[in-house]
Amino acid sequence: MSKYIIPLLCLLVPVINGNEEWHKFNKPVRSVAVIGAGPAGLQAAATLLKHDFDRVRMFERREGPGGVWFYQEDKPIREPYPDLPIEKAAFEPDIQDAGTVKYYEEGDHNLSLDERWREHNRPSPAWNNLHTNTPRQLTGLPDVKWPEDSKWIVSVHDIQRQVRAYASFHGINAADEPWTDNSEQVASYNTRVESLTKHGEGWKLQLRKLEKVADSKRLKASWWSEEFDAVVVASGGFDAPHVPSIKGLKEWSKVQDEEGHHPVWHAQAYRRPDLVKDKTVLLVGASVSAMGISNDIGPHVAKLFVSVRPGNRTALFKRRSYDRIYPGAEHVGDIAEFQLFELNGSIREGNIALTNGTILSGIDEVILATGYRHANSYLGLLVNGTILGNEDPEVDVKPVITEGKMSQFRNVDWRGFYIDDPTLAFTTVRPWTVGQYQALAFAKVWEGTARLPAIEQQWKEYPGHGKSFFSRSFGGVQAEAAFRKYITWLNNESLVHGGRLVDYYPEEWREEFVYYASSAVGYWEAGIFSKQNFTDADQTPENEWQSDPPSEIFWSKFIDNEEDY
The missing domain is CATH 3.50.50.60 (FAD/NAD(P)-binding domain)
Known part of the structure; x- marks a missing residue:
């Protein structure tokens, strides 16, 4: 023994x-x-x-x-x-x-x-x-x-x-x-x-x-x-994907293109980068799945934003995921609101307001890497x-x-x-x-x-x-x-x-x-x-x-x- x-x-x-x-x-x-x-x-x-x-x-x-x-x-x-x-x-x-x-x-x-x-x-x-x-x-x-x-x-x-x-x-x-x-x-x-x-x-x-x-x-x-x-x-x-409670997100989730694709979706559905190739993507979250997906799609997208909630990341596991986000991604703050706009099969015309007052626009895809319940x-x-x-x-x-x-x-x-x-x-x-x-x-x-x-x-x-x-x-x-x-x-x-x-x-x-x-x-x-x-x-x-x-x-x-x- x-x-x-x-x-x-x-x-x-x-x-x-x-x-x-x-x-x-x-x-x-x-x-x-x-x-x-x-x-x-x-x-x-x-x-x-x-x-x-x-x-x-x-x-x-x-x-x-x-x-x-x-x-x-x-x-x-x-x-x-x-x-x-x-x-x-x-x-x-x-x-x-x-x-x-x-x-x-x-x-x-x-x-x-x-x-x-x-x-x-x-x-x-x-x-x-x-x-x-x-x-x-x-x-x-x-x-x-x-x-x-x-x-x-x-x-x-x-x-x-x-x-x-x-x-x-x-x-x-x-x-x-x-x-x-x-x-x-x-x-x-x-x-x-x-x-x-x-x-x-x-x-x-x-x-x-x-x-x-x-x-x-x-x-x-x-x-x-x-x-x-x-x-x-x-x-x-x-067994249950978590969708954060953010003003306007429910309305944005209803947008659907002619082929039936929803440009707002949870990371549970991510398989390959083909779907977001040459697009501008907002990835929401900074934990393990966000880290992995960001590195998988980063080389293939036109632009990658990562929305990260403010908080203490002195602990190794959070720091580790955060530090390993795709290096070419632009980090932006927490989301305050998905502002309403005329739904027409695309979200590019919509504005996303951040808690620091910044407005994001021209986003093609929003991926919610926001965990599970x-x-x-x-x-x-x-x-x-x-x-x-x-x-x-x-x-x-x-x-x-x-x-x-x-x-x-x-x-x-x-x-x-x-x-x-x-x-x-x-x-x-x-x-x-x-x-x-x-x-x-x-x-x-x-x-x-x-x-x-x-x-x-x-x-x-x-x-x-x-x-x-x-x-x-x-x-x-x-x-x-x-x-x-x-x-x-x-x-x-x-x-x-x-x-x-x-x-x-x-x-x-x-x-x-x-x-x-x-x-x-x-x-x-x-x-x-x-x-x-x-x-x-x-x-x-x-x-x-x-x-x-x-x-x-x-x-x-x-x-x-x-x-x-």
């Missing part, structure tokens, strides 16, 4: 007075559903299949595995202007009686077959030239190694192939047959979860599958339901748009998603379990690095080889809404503490109840990451990362493994609390 683990094995063995120190499930967990086949969902399903469960099923609305990394030339259905309530932001659930089958033809209910297909499977927001912003060693799934001569930074297409290989290795790819003649197929693709509700001691999923009918210009929709003892929610947070509309009462930000009113069902720019799930413990009912779990960690540990945690807790503290104790450990122990990057005190905390807990439980012991990632990853982050390859900043960072993390005592690191720990250089688009 690693030298980093052995000294920690005694730290987290709980000693709690009384007989109720551990959570007790009302009945054994024998069946588990996984919602989503991205990197996190695939690892959850693959790990559960290795453990002693009677039934494991995985549901994915797209045609294949990959989640946000499942690249498609198809574009998502156009975003609403303004944002819809969070309960309906991802999609409006279509719930029918189990056994219902419908066939759709072109134009039914004023929808083309293409629109109906894209509404169901929602193509991911990945673009053709998207590349990772972390090295390949930290951006891959276990069991499928990158070739030794792979580039440091890999493309969305490389990731997609690696994810498909992992899915095939574990028998959960789109074309894989059931494991035995007497078992059902684990993976159900083209299948959208319409609702997830508590049903007795377990959970009921209402499901809808959409298929293209062979040799026919029709689509077939089928509805059914399945019940499970436990559920893993792994459907990610890129957690929605997961199938979660029902677990999504509550009446609660804003850190508000915490008394409600019958504690929500996991509320309105506001908070990306973390609420009321979920650091392991990923919904505190009030740990038969429901959420993938809350970076899948490439911590995902395999979280997947193992789900399997061990539900099979009975790892324990959860009593619910009262879990609430005591809960850091508060909007705070996440695992929200920091590889190489920082918190990220390393996350590894320690997970691994130590898992190994303690395995020593008591059986099961394999787990180790850290290979130590050479540290050296590789330091080189990557300190070189031009990584586009980070020289001197920010060193092996000393990891040494400092190794020497940080358990009582400093907290959600808000003290200012003297170097990680404070990386974060701030300012809002961005």
Whole structure:
């Protein structure tokens, strides 16, 4: 075992007075559903299949595995202007009686077959030239190694192939047959979860599958339901594009040319620079997608403006994206208003007023790189748009998603379990690095080889809404503490109840990451990362493994609390 683990094995063995120190499930967990086949969902399903469960099923609305990394030339259905309530932001659930089958033809209910297909499977927001912003060693799934001569930074297409290989290795790819003649197929693709509700001691999923009918210009929709003892929610947070509330934007969004193209659109629909070639473009936002898209379109457009909200960008991640905006772009201020004008199929005659008094005109395209909202509309009462930000009113069902720019799930413990009912779990960690540990945690807790503290104790450990122990990057005190905390807990439980012991990632990853982050390859900043960072993390005592690191720990250089688009 690693030298980093052995000294920690005694730290987290709980000693709690009384007989109720551990959570007790009302009945054994024998069946588990996984919602989503991205990197996190695939690892959850693959790990559960290795453990002693009677039934494991995985549901994915797209045609294949990959989640946000499942690249498609198809574009998502156009975003609403303004944002819809969070309960309906991802999609409006279509719930029918189990056994219902419908066939759709072109134009039914004023929808083309293409629109109906894209509404169901929602193509991911990945673009053709998207590349990772972390090295390949930290951006891959276990069991499928990158070739030794792979580039440091890999493309969305490389990731997609690696994810498909992992899915095939574990028998959960789109074309894989059931494991035995007497078992059902684990993976159900083209299948959208319409609702997830508590049903007795377990959970009921209402499901809808959409298929293209062979040799026919029709689509077939089928509805059914399945019940499970436990559920893993792994459907990610890129399911609802965010449209900022700016005066006049709704009116501008209605402009449409003769070919049906809207010159105001969200970055979720960006694929290639061809659409904006030789045009004057206003890109709104300065975060990761804005950085990537600006560099992709910059060499091809006539002029690129980037609208950036004022704010504190001393933190590394915001500074990193901001500093990597296409160097030929002209930075302009925050937008005050899209001024009204006669709509005639183009926005070139319109004026855009900035908060500093400047007027922009002659813009051909406006791309909103303004981020995404957690929605997961199938979660029902677990999504509550009446609660804003850190508000915490008394409600019958504690929500996991509320309105506001908070990306973390609420009321979920650091392991990923919904505190009030740990038969429901959420993938809350970076899948490439911590995902395999979280997947193992789900399997061990539900099979009975790892324990959860009593619910009262879990609430005591809960850091508060909007705070996440695992929200920091590889190489920082918190990220390393996350590894320690997970691994130590898992190994303690395995020593008591059986099961394999787990180790850290290979130590050479540290050296590789330091080189990557300190070189031009990584586009980070020289001197920010060193092996000393990891040494400092190794020497940080358990009582400093907290959600808000003290200012003297170097990680404070990386974060701030300012809002961005």
